[in-house]
Amino acid sequence: MNFQDLFNFLDKLQQNNSKEWMDANRKWYKSLRNEFVLWLDELDYTMAQLHDDYYPTPGKKGINRINNNLMFHPHKPIYKDHFGAGLDKAPKSADFYIEIGIKQCLLAGGFWRPESKTLRSIRDGIDYNGEELQQILDTPSFKKTFGNLYEDEKLTNAPKGFSNDHPYIELLKNKTFAVVHQFDRNEVFQDNFEEKIKQVYLEMLPFRRYLNNAATV
Structure with missing residues (x-):
């Protein structure tokens, strides 16, 4: 996972937190998201070896949306400043x-x-x-x-x-x-x-x- 590229993207996104900027850079976002999902898949596999009760969680299932929920938090920016995910997600x-x-x-x-x-x-x-x-x-x-x-x-x-x-x-x-x-x-x-x-x-x-x-x- 190229975390430096991820941080660069998030820095730019927070400076231009708008749908217009995201639309213009969606290819960059999708590439990073796919890379993050693959990294999560590898991490999920590694941690599944730690104990028998681990609940396998593919990266696509674990990753959170980058959009903030403006219905409940109307004053937040459109997009989050991080990539987040849940694993071992029974x-x-x-x-x-x-x-x-x-x-x-x-x-x-x-x-x-x-x-x-x-x-x-x-x-x-x-x-x-x-x-x-x-x-x-x-x-x-x-x-x-x-x-x-x-x-x-x-x-x-x-x-x-x-x-x-x-x-x-x-x-x-x-x-x-x-x-x-x-x-x-x-x-x-x-x-x-x-x-x-x-x-x-x-x-x-x-x-x-x-x-x-x-x-x-």
């Missing part, structure tokens, strides 16, 4: 997301503001066995890789059905259960970039498995 499971962009390059995973039924199941899982999740979050290598849970809106008080003195009340207040690992742009160009992706994926795996188990109970 239905109704915790995400594993990769983003290569001009403002940030990252890996993320978990549930971002899940619908109420899934959120309730996760909270019930924490109520039943919050100790396991806390142990995952407190693991030194996990904290080094991700820090804390992704900062998002939280409830002020205990969610319905739970008490304010619950031992894991701060976890229960979360509306999003996700973690993020940021890459420096220079890391993307390094020969071991895919190896770093694998390492982050494996570090995240116990967290995603916990969420998946809780969400499906």
